[in-house]
Amino acid sequence: xxxxxxxxxxxxxxxxxxxxxxxxxxxxxxxxxxxxxxxxxxxxxxxxxxxxxxxxxxxxxxxxxxxxxxxxxxxxxxxxxxxxxxxxxxxxxxxxxxxxxxxxxxxxxxxxxxxxxxxxxxxxxxxxxxxxxxxxxxxxxxxxxxxxxxxxxxxxxxxxxxxxxxxxxxxxxxxxxxxxxxxxxxxxxxxxxxxxxxxxxxxxxxxxxxxxxxxxxxxxxxxxxxxxxxxxxxxxxxxxxxxxxxxxxxxxxxxxxxxxxxxxxxxxxxxx
Amino acid sequence: xxxxxxxxxxxxxxxxxxxxxxxxxxxxxxxxxxxxxxxxxxxxxxxxxxxxxxxxxxxxxxxxxxxxxxxxxxxxxxxxxxxxxxxxxxxxxxxxxxxxxxxxxxxxxxxxxxxxxxxxxxxxxxxxxxxxxxxxxxxxxxxxxxxxxxxxxxxxxxxxxxxxxxxxxxxxxxxxxxxxxxxxxxxxxxxxxxxxxxxxxxxxxxxxxxxxxxxxxxxxxxxxxxxxxxxxxxxxxxxxxxxxxxxxxxxxxxxxxxxxxxxxxxxxxxxxxxxxxxxxxxxxxxxxxxxxxxxxxxxxxxxxxxxxxxxxxxxxxxxxxxxxxxxxxxxxxxxxxxxxxxxxxxxxxxxxxxxxxxxxxxxxxxxxxxxxxxxxxxxxxxxxxxxxxxxxxx
Amino acid sequence: xxxxxxxxxxxxxxxxxxxxxxxxxxxxxxxxxxxxxxxxxxxxxxxxxxxxxxxxxxxxxxxxxxxxxxxxxxxxxxxxxxxxxxxxxxxxxxxxxxxxxxxxxxxxxxxxxxxxxxxxxxxxxxxxxxxxxxxxxxxxxxxxxxxxxxxxxxxxxxxxxxxxxxxxxxxxxxxxxxxxxxxxxxxxxxxxxxxxxxxxxxxxxxxxxxxxxxxxxxxxxxxxxxxxxxxxxxxxxxxxxxxxxxxxxxxxxxxxxxxxxxxxxxxxxxxxxxxxxxxxxxxxxxxxxxxxxxxxxxxxxxxxxxxxxxxxxxxxxxxxxxxxxxxxxxx
Numbered sequence: 001x002x003x004x005x006x007x008x009x010x011x012x013x014x015x016x017x018x019x020x021x022x023x024x025x026x027x028x029x030x031x032x033x034x035x036x037x038x039x040x041x042x043x044x045x046x047x048x049x050x051x052x053x054x055x056x057x058x059x060x061x062x063x064x065x066x067x068x069x070x071x072x073x074x075x076x077x078x079x080x081x082x083x084x085x086x087x088x089x090x091x092x093x094x095x096x097x098x099x100x101x102x103x104x105x106x107x108x109x110x111x112x113x114x115x116x117x118x119x120x121x122x123x124x125x126x127x128x129x130x131x132x133x134x135x136x137x138x139x140x141x142x143x144x145x146x147x148x149x150x151x152x153x154x155x156x157x158x159x160x161x162x163x164x165x166x167x168x169x170x171x172x173x174x175x176x177x178x179x180x181x182x183x184x185x186x187x188x189x190x191x192x193x194x195x196x197x198x199x200x201x202x203x204x205x206x207x208x209x210x211x212x213x214x215x216x217x218x219x220x221x222x223x224x225x226x227x228x229x230x231x232x233x234x235x236x237x238x239x240x241x242x243x244x245x246x247x248x249x250x251x252x253x254x255x256x257x258x259x260x261x262x263x264x265x266x267x268x269x270x271x272x
Numbered sequence: 273x274x275x276x277x278x279x280x281x282x283x284x285x286x287x288x289x290x291x292x293x294x295x296x297x298x299x300x301x302x303x304x305x306x307x308x309x310x311x312x313x314x315x316x317x318x319x320x321x322x323x324x325x326x327x328x329x330x331x332x333x334x335x336x337x338x339x340x341x342x343x344x345x346x347x348x349x350x351x352x353x354x355x356x357x358x359x360x361x362x363x364x365x366x367x368x369x370x371x372x373x374x375x376x377x378x379x380x381x382x383x384x385x386x387x388x389x390x391x392x393x394x395x396x397x398x399x400x401x402x403x404x405x406x407x408x409x410x411x412x413x414x415x416x417x418x419x420x421x422x423x424x425x426x427x428x429x430x431x432x433x434x435x436x437x438x439x440x441x442x443x444x445x446x447x448x449x450x451x452x453x454x455x456x457x458x459x460x461x462x463x464x465x466x467x468x469x470x471x472x473x474x475x476x477x478x479x480x481x482x483x484x485x486x487x488x489x490x491x492x493x494x495x496x497x498x499x500x501x502x503x504x505x506x507x508x509x510x511x512x513x514x515x516x517x518x519x520x521x522x523x524x525x526x527x528x529x530x531x532x533x534x535x536x537x538x539x540x541x542x543x544x545x546x547x548x549x550x551x552x553x554x555x556x557x558x559x560x561x562x563x564x565x566x567x568x569x570x571x572x573x574x575x576x577x578x579x580x581x582x583x584x585x586x587x588x589x590x591x592x593x594x595x596x597x598x599x600x601x602x603x604x605x606x607x608x609x610x611x612x613x614x615x616x617x618x619x620x621x622x623x624x625x626x627x628x629x630x631x632x633x634x635x636x637x638x639x640x641x642x643x644x645x646x647x648x649x650x651x652x653x654x655x656x657x658x659x660x661x662x663x664x665x666x
Numbered sequence: 667x668x669x670x671x672x673x674x675x676x677x678x679x680x681x682x683x684x685x686x687x688x689x690x691x692x693x694x695x696x697x698x699x700x701x702x703x704x705x706x707x708x709x710x711x712x713x714x715x716x717x718x719x720x721x722x723x724x725x726x727x728x729x730x731x732x733x734x735x736x737x738x739x740x741x742x743x744x745x746x747x748x749x750x751x752x753x754x755x756x757x758x759x760x761x762x763x764x765x766x767x768x769x770x771x772x773x774x775x776x777x778x779x780x781x782x783x784x785x786x787x788x789x790x791x792x793x794x795x796x797x798x799x800x801x802x803x804x805x806x807x808x809x810x811x812x813x814x815x816x817x818x819x820x821x822x823x824x825x826x827x828x829x830x831x832x833x834x835x836x837x838x839x840x841x842x843x844x845x846x847x848x849x850x851x852x853x854x855x856x857x858x859x860x861x862x863x864x865x866x867x868x869x870x871x872x873x874x875x876x877x878x879x880x881x882x883x884x885x886x887x888x889x890x891x892x893x894x895x896x897x898x899x900x901x902x903x904x905x906x907x908x909x910x911x912x913x914x915x916x917x918x919x920x921x922x923x924x925x926x927x928x929x930x931x932x933x934x935x936x937x938x939x940x941x942x943x944x945x946x947x948x949x950x951x952x953x954x955x956x957x958x959x960x961x962x963x964x965x966x967x968x969x970x971x972x973x974x975x976x977x978x979x980x981x982x983x984x985x986x987x988x989x990x991x992x993x994x995x996x997x
Contacts, residue, residue, distance in 0.1 A: 014782075079972065081727060085964060090962055096957075209790075209793055253794045261775065348811040348813075360829055361699045374907055
């Protein structure tokens with residue numbers, strides 16, 4: 001489920017803005033580090049640490065967007081791919097320089113540890129919390145995109161940027177804000193997942209494939225898509241590892257190939 | 273005439289210093305980047321600490337030049353390339369270091385072809401030393417720890433479940449434990465191999481819980497993977513279900529304990545080194561470590577590998593007075609003994625060129641506010657690698 | 667990046683095109699201690715050429731090219747370590763064939779898609795190959811790698827020695843063949859068609875060109891070349907590890923190619939040379955800075971010098987002969 005939170009941010013930036021941002025994992029990693037440092041070193045309470053992760057990463061992403069990303073909105077896919085891979089490399093070095101190679105320890109608050117009985121079986125409390133949190137997140141995002149003015153503006157700007165500008169929408173600022181939201185979500189996801197997915201310098205590389213898979217399978221530009229994809233793939237992956245551990249890792253790739261061949265635009269994507 | 277005398281004297285001086293001053297080049301290959309980069313530092317620190325404290329033991333005029341290289345992780349390709357350069361370009365006389373098994377395996381043919389002795393300071397899969405007659409291992413093998421673990425476990429438990437990472441050392445641990453456990457009358461319910469890169473252990477742990485074994489034997493690479501496993505073990509309530517977590521000492525390495533927190537309490541392991549070991553040699557070692565690297569620094573088995581490896585290298589240098597001959601070096605290594613290592617008495621088995629050492633049964637406890645591996649008993653003394661011993665009987 | 671010349675351009679060899687081979691031979695005689703690095707560079711040049719064919723010329727963006735490279739390496743290795751076949755040419759042929767089969771099968775399946783979907787599929791495929799290699803450890807050695815690979819002396823005479831002399835010349839010869847093949851392709855109607863595919867696929871469809879079939883064709887050729895490069899790596903190292911598969915080698919290759927200049931035959935030469943030599947010199951001393959350096963160079967290249975090193979050279983040295991050499995124009 002952490003994958004969803006991180007991936008929905010990517011779906012936002014990639015789908016709504018049309019920018020192939022492979023470095024999305026970098027924002028997640030940054031969020032993870034901020035979260036772990038706040039929680040561990042500064043003793044900040046859990047919820048505050050999460051908010052910090054979201055905010056700081058958003059702010060950082062605004063800077064990056066203004067300075068670097070915006071130059072490449074019109075460039076081809078290859079340029080975007082290469083550029084973001086370059087960012088990943090740089091982030092690995094920076095992370096290692098600041099934090100070393102050991103993942104910072106994450107100590108969850110007591111009210112999130114242990115287990116909670118749900119429908120007769122015991123589930124780890126933290127995971128239940130994650131699922132609930134993700135559900136709330138998607139609802140608020142959906143609400144935001146479908147029902148608010150901001151959402152309408154973003155959708156308009158994506159559909160037809162020139163038209164939206166002529167109607168008076170400041171597309172530049174809109175894109176920056178949207179990028180900030182997407183990256184902030186990634187940071188939030190990184191922080192939330194820090195306990196389960198270790199935050200270390202090579203984070204962005206290791207999980208790149210997963211993020212991309214969830215977004216591609218879910219469909220660009222959709223919010224439900226990555227959620228359902230993450231849910232499906234997550235459950236299938238866990239189930240497969242449980243029942244047939246020898247083939248556990250294959251499933252996610254085979255499923256991706258199958259789904260993408262059947263519906264190249266993803267499950268809920270809009271055909272270009 | 274005076275000029276000639278001067279020149280002669282100068283020439284003699286140069287010749288004399290040339291004869292006495294010798295630099296022995298040693299290629300040290302460790303891991304400084306990639307996912308497991310923190311391990312490499314431990315090995316280097318152990319090695320350098322030894323060198324610093326024993327400089328004066330070297331024969332007069334002999335200097336050591338350590339060429340440090342990064343193999344970037346379990347990258348046999350890169351390790352081989354690096355080793356080849358060290359041999360061909362830098363003309364090293366010894367190779368040492370190496371954390372990962374695949375790297376050591378890929379370097380073995382080079383050691384043989386170039387006749388360069390290779391002193392392994394960490395890589396632990398049993399079969400490595402058979403790959404080249406120029407390899408001597410000063411670290412450990414997974415059979416050495418996991419086999420006695422199986423013997424001990426069979427006395428206390430009836431059923432076991434093994435969960436190991438899917439690579440050389442993991443296979444060794446699984447087979448060693450299972451054989452010993454079965455030989456002791458126990459029943460191994462299932463043996464599962466987990467891919468090396470695996471972020472989420474929940475599914476595997478769930479399976480273990482459902483199988484209800486008395487004990488779960490785990491082997492994963494030392495470090496953060498171990499922490500993740502510990503957390504998943506307690507998070508899914510396996511400890512409350514009465515399943516006991518055991519394994520070779522790689523799962524509770526001394527430097528990682530602080531990150532594991534209370535989840536690690538009570539875990540029983542079998543290993544050749546604990547930083548909390550109660551020997552004078554170890555106390556001195558740990559004290560020197562803290563003095564050099566900071567009061568919070570903790571040495572671990574990889575540091576000891578570096579330390580003892582360097583001791584062996586010093587031994588061969590001293591015995592040959594700085595003039596190293598590869599075959600003589602191997603002879604000396606084969607007969608190497610050190611009763612005063614931080615881990616207790618160690619030696620090399622002349623038949624297999626592998627390490628012979630004690631194995632201690634330990635438990636994780638909180639001592640003085642910190643989590644340490646307390647050595648409960650010396651379970652096996654002067655244990656040779658069980659795999660090779662069993663091979664001989666076949 | 668502007669369009670120039672194109673494929674009506676003169677296919678005769680221009681003088682600067684002799685330079686790489688002269689440099690290689692010079693290196694052989696003058697730098698005998700660096701020959702194994704040299705062989706590695708040659709292998710990656712071949713690998714980069716194969717990627718350039720589909721990326722620079724046909725416009726297929728892929729992160730999964732390591733699948734063919736790795737498959738070639740493992741097939742050559744398994745043939746030797748498990749089946750005892752040690753003839754170098756047989757090993758190489760097997761590597762080429764296996765990679766070709768994978769190329770045509772996967773190409774046929776995935777080349778109907780575009781852009782992100784295609785990218786994802788290439789990633790998924792290379793990840794699957796990696797997983798298979800990882801899981802089938804009885805065959806591939808798994809995470810321990812495939813050891814015990816032996817390659818018999820070439821033509822019974824030239825043994826693969828510790829210094830890498832044989833390896834270097836062997837790789838040089840294979841690279842020469844690969845280069846010659848690519849050059850022939852680019853300077854043919856096939857090459858012109860590739861540019862058409864990349865620049866304007868719609869129009870290609872409109873003029874009735876069998877776009878899909880041609881894409882699969884070039885993808886397969888590229889896969890064969892990558893497979894050969896992988897086989898060479900296995901033979902020169904006498905070892906294959908899992909690190910020949912997955913995202914990292916693909917990513918690294920991409921960096922090398924962009925650095926040299928994508929869409930240019932010699933970009934595939936310049937890139938690996940610069941990258942691998944820089945890595946050899948710098949990565950040892952400063953591993954963190956190396957990663958940072960690579961990343962920032964990539965970013966800078968993309969933002970300011972999209973033609974890579976060769977692109978920069980062309981801007982600064984307006985030698986008309988260089989301009990009309992084989993080059994694909996890009997966006």
